[in-house]
Amino acid sequence: MNIVALAYPGFTLLDLIGPYTTLAELPRARAAIYWKQPGEILTDSGITIMAQRGFEEVPEQTAVLLVPGGGAGCRALLQDQEVLQWLARVGRSAEWVTSVCTGSLLLGAAGLLEGYRATSHWSAREDLCHFGAIPSQGRYVRDRNRLTGGGVTAGIDFGLALAAELAGEETARAIALGIEYAPAPPFEAGTPEQAGPETVARVLAKINSR
Amino acid sequence: MNIVALAYPGFTLLDLIGPYTTLAELPRARAAIYWKQPGEILTDSGITIMAQRGFEEVPEQTAVLLVPGGGAGCRALLQDQEVLQWLARVGRSAEWVTSVCTGSLLLGAAGLLEGYRATSHWSAREDLCHFGAIPSQGRYVRDRNRLTGGGVTAGIDFGLALAAELAGEETARAIALGIEYAPAPPFEAGTPEQAGPETVARVLAKINSR
Numbered sequence: 001m002n003i004v005a006l007a008y009p010g011f012t013l014l015d016l017i018g019p020y021t022t023l024a025e026l027p028r029a030r031a032a033i034y035w036k037q038p039g040e041i042l043t044d045s046g047i048t049i050m051a052q053r054g055f056e057e058v059p060e061q062t063a064v065l066l067v068p069g070g071g072a073g074c075r076a077l078l079q080d081q082e083v084l085q086w087l088a089r090v091g092r093s094a095e096w097v098t099s100v101c102t103g104s105l106l107l108g109a110a111g112l113l114e115g116y117r118a119t120s121h122w123s124a125r126e127d128l129c130h131f132g133a134i135p136s137q138g139r140y141v142r143d144r145n146r147l148t149g150g151g152v153t154a155g156i157d158f159g160l161a162l163a164a165e166l167a168g169e170e171t172a173r174a175i176a177l178g179i180e181y182a183p184a185p186p187f188e189a190g191t192p193e194q195a196g197p198e199t200v201a202r203v204l205a206k207i208n209s210r
Numbered sequence: 211m212n213i214v215a216l217a218y219p220g221f222t223l224l225d226l227i228g229p230y231t232t233l234a235e236l237p238r239a240r241a242a243i244y245w246k247q248p249g250e251i252l253t254d255s256g257i258t259i260m261a262q263r264g265f266e267e268v269p270e271q272t273a274v275l276l277v278p279g280g281g282a283g284c285r286a287l288l289q290d291q292e293v294l295q296w297l298a299r300v301g302r303s304a305e306w307v308t309s310v311c312t313g314s315l316l317l318g319a320a321g322l323l324e325g326y327r328a329t330s331h332w333s334a335r336e337d338l339c340h341f342g343a344i345p346s347q348g349r350y351v352r353d354r355n356r357l358t359g360g361g362v363t364a365g366i367d368f369g370l371a372l373a374a375e376l377a378g379e380e381t382a383r384a385i386a387l388g389i390e391y392a393p394a395p396p397f398e399a400g401t402p403e404q405a406g407p408e409t410v411a412r413v414l415a416k417i418n419s420r
Contacts, residue, residue, distance in 0.1 A: 014231045014389065017255070021224045021362075024255050033257065040260065045227070045234050047243065048260040050250065101390075122390060139394040151390030152231075153366060161396040170409070173399035177413045179224065180311075180332060180361030182400030183393035184349040186371040189383035190392030199380070203387050 001063040001166065003031035004090055006106075007051050008083070010073020013043040014152050015100040019066060019159030025175050026167045034058065036082065044070055055086045062094040063166065069101025069121060069151075071210040077106055084110045097146050098162060100155035104148045108133050117143040121151035122192055123207055153190070156181060211273040211376065213241035214300055216316075217261050218293070220283020223253040224362050225310040229276060229369030235385045236377045244268065246292065254280055265296045272304040273376065279311025279331060279361070281420040287316055294320045307356050308372060310365035314358045318343050327353040331361035332402055333417055363400070366391060 003023050005016060016033075024031040035041055035051035042048050067087065077083050087110035091097045099107050104120040107113050108131025117136040118128050128135045140149045140158040147165075149158030160181065164172035189195040195203075213233050215226060226243075234241040245251055245261035252258050277297065287293050297320035301307045309317050314330040317323050318341025327346040328338050338345045350359045350368040357375075359368030370391065374382035399405040405413075 014227050017224050017227045050258040153389050153391045174409050174412050176399040177405040179363050181363045189386040195387040199384050202384050
């Protein structure tokens with residue numbers, strides 16, 4: 001069961017690590033991180049990770065294509081034909097075409113979400129219209145074999161839901177226990193409604209300054 | 211505000227990335243990943259990250275010492291005097307001495323939890339007794355300037371609580387909105403009580419086989 005995860009300069013590491021951790025635990029899973037070529041990738045938190053494989057090494061059968069989001073790094077890729085063509089090629093034959101956060105914009109730009117309901121980071125959800133997708137609210141949204149997660153930390157809920165689809169709920173529950181996933185936020189501020197207009201304005205200003 | 215995060219071979223990447231993402235967002239934060247020497251570190255999910263600095267580069271003033279957990283990689287370090295002495299030295303002067311998951315065992319082995327209440331991954335919490343700590347239940351546990359998180363995903367709740375301590379709740383709420391932290395687990399199985407005895411036995415067998 002090949003898990004093909006994209007990484008790229010400036011992507012948000014937590015978008016990827018949440019679901020990667022859950023999916024890599026699955027029986028028979030072979031997960032790897034892909035970029036144009038193997039080597040160092042600087043993520044938007046300042047941490048550098050290694051892409052293990054280059055675009056030409058993609059396996060013949062892909063169970064999951066997983067695309068994380070990011071800020072400026074993600075927007076730059078919306079114009080990168082090499083990346084979009086690779087995503088389109090892998091996505092056409094993958095059993096599951098998935099994303100976390102603004103990764104759904106990349107799936108959209110690659111033509112993989114036309115006519116599909118999908119979600120994204122709350123600040124970017126409506127941008128999915130530009131690609132013929134139907135923006136939908138939800139911690140994660142499934143439409144046929146497309147599964148898209150909301151912003152950053154939604155990747156953990158998304159990853160466990162996908163693990164249940166791939167290997168059954170009992171296995172996914174064991175993974176949830178292994179990563180002690182019984183969240184208890186110290187305050188409720190994870191959605192625009194919970195956070196309130198002042199905090200929303202503050203966060204949007206920060207996002208737009210990047 | 212220096213955030214000094216330890217990494218080591220076989221550590222659990224998600225333990226670190228949750229809080230690292232929240233803390234690196236703080237105003238004036240300077241976060242970096244330390245190991246004996248800079249360079250590649252293979253984590254327990256199979257992803258390789260780069261340690262940015264070596265042990266001798268630690269800053270004079272440390273706001274937060276952050277230690278992630280892991281399986282066999284963590285247990286190996288419990289006997290590594292170079293690591294334990296470094297942790298003791300940094301921890302003695304750090305404003306906050308913190309851990310996620312089994313990282314608290316390393317703090318304990320370095321003598322930093324004697325007489326403190328602390329937590330860990332549910333499967334390792336009672337082991338804290340060996341180091342003179344007082345095992346306590348909680349998604350995260352604060353005792354004076356020690357803040358220890360539970361297993362893996364507890365690092366996000368822990369990181370937001372610590373962000374609020376360091377920079378105030380308004381800033382921490384903005385970070386929570388930025389990472390869309392409104393968790394919605396697809397099923398409740400993140401604690402031994404929620405998961406039930408069969409799933410607990412399955413996960414313990416897997417942990418002990420590593």
